[in-house]
Amino acid sequence: MKPKLSIIKIGGNVIENPKNLSHTLELFSQMDGHKILVHGGGKKATEVGNRLGIEAKMTNGRRITDAKSLDVAIMVYGGLVSKKITALLQALGCNALGMSGADANAIHAHKRPIKKVDFGWVGDVDGVNSDGISKLLLAGFTPVFCALTHDGNGQLFNTNADTIASELAIGMSTEFETTLYYCFEKKGVLRDVEDENSVIQHINSETYKALLDEEVIADGMLPKMHNCFHALNHNVKQVCIGDSDMLQKTSSNFTTLTL
Template identity: 60%
Template sequence: MKTSIVKIGGNLIEDENSLDTLLKNFSKIEGLKVLVHGGGKKATQMSAKLGIETHMVDGRRITDKDTLNVITMVYGGLVNKTIVAKLQALDCNAVGLSGADLNSIKSMKRPVKTYDFGFVGDVTEVNSKMFSLLLNNGISPVCCAITHDGNGQLFNTNADTIASEIAIALSNNFETELYYCFEKKGVLRSIDDKDSVITDINSKSYLELLEQNIIADGMLPKLHNCFNAVKNNVSKVFVGNIDMIANPDQLKTTITL
């Protein structure tokens, strides 16, 4: 059975109208579905209100103990439960999860190389049996970007990676499709031209785009996760805006081998 894994970006979470539209589209997806979200901007705003300084390196958050507490409150509480409540209002029966809930996603602390990112985890295991149990009973998991190590420690974890790893884990039992939804129509050839969508990217063209520096910065880890998914049995991977999950003909970027 087809299973759609949809990851939503932070800018969509910030824009209530866009979030509401996306959730309406998500609720109408035929087949089984999983939603994955972060909430970095809201976490940064909450940290500022609490007098906790935010430190970033190459666009990635350094997660000390205080920051982890804020992330847990914002991701696992405010953002996650707001999304679940909105989905229930749309007759989409959803359950909010961190990686610790139902032992759904385990991780290990990211090894220290150039920087120590603190309480940041890299995914080591997805509990596909648990996800399958929920999905087969008509429940849509809503996963926030928090995992655990099985020994009581929570970790901040990249939401794009979580979405990719869930799609890969479920591909053994379902036909999985992965959607990365953000505010743009897809991967852009020119950041200044919102309509310059690169409609298809494969392994060869990806290397060419890297050499031309067309793909850079925050798009690099996203596309790394895209290719990791298609290399590991995920049937389809798309990058685009909120309309692509409601309209198959919507302009978007399709990732293939």
């Protein structure tokens, strides 16, 4: 039987709220077994970039990463946000190790091909070094991944943190029974976005199609759900979506996705 692994991705609204971040990291540190944390930092990167006179460029909600923006992402994701989170986890007794995809050759990627839009230095994941990451986990470390990958030739890429979490869960499923958690400000996938209590507690492939047809799942939730089912279709046991309280053993008010 494979050992269990929990992979938790925290969103920008969690990272930007000190009280929420502290609560989330405390719950994360208390989770049993092997675990990995994944974080972004886009809002903070935009803030720091503005201070430096480097304006964030977006198209259809997606970030364009030119050379200067990549430098900001490296500084903010791999430095400012990563080290603050790892220090907070160390204070909670969790032996966190801040990492990018380049560290231990953990996440290999290639530059996204130019189609209708040139996204610049944005990477699409090719693979995960499950053997190397497994050694860190078994040695007692808790990897904390930022949203950076690399191509093995010295080039770093900005890569969507939801995608990194999904690809890590898939890659590590060869060694572990993996569960993926997407932790954000909502209690789960909502049937009515105006009603915080309208959490859909279970979604499978069939109900997912129905929710798409009904346009219950739309807009910003679409790429997140795509990552969820991409993971489930590649040996990830289950995916959970909700706020940080879902990380508690006693919690049940969140969305669980299975095939």
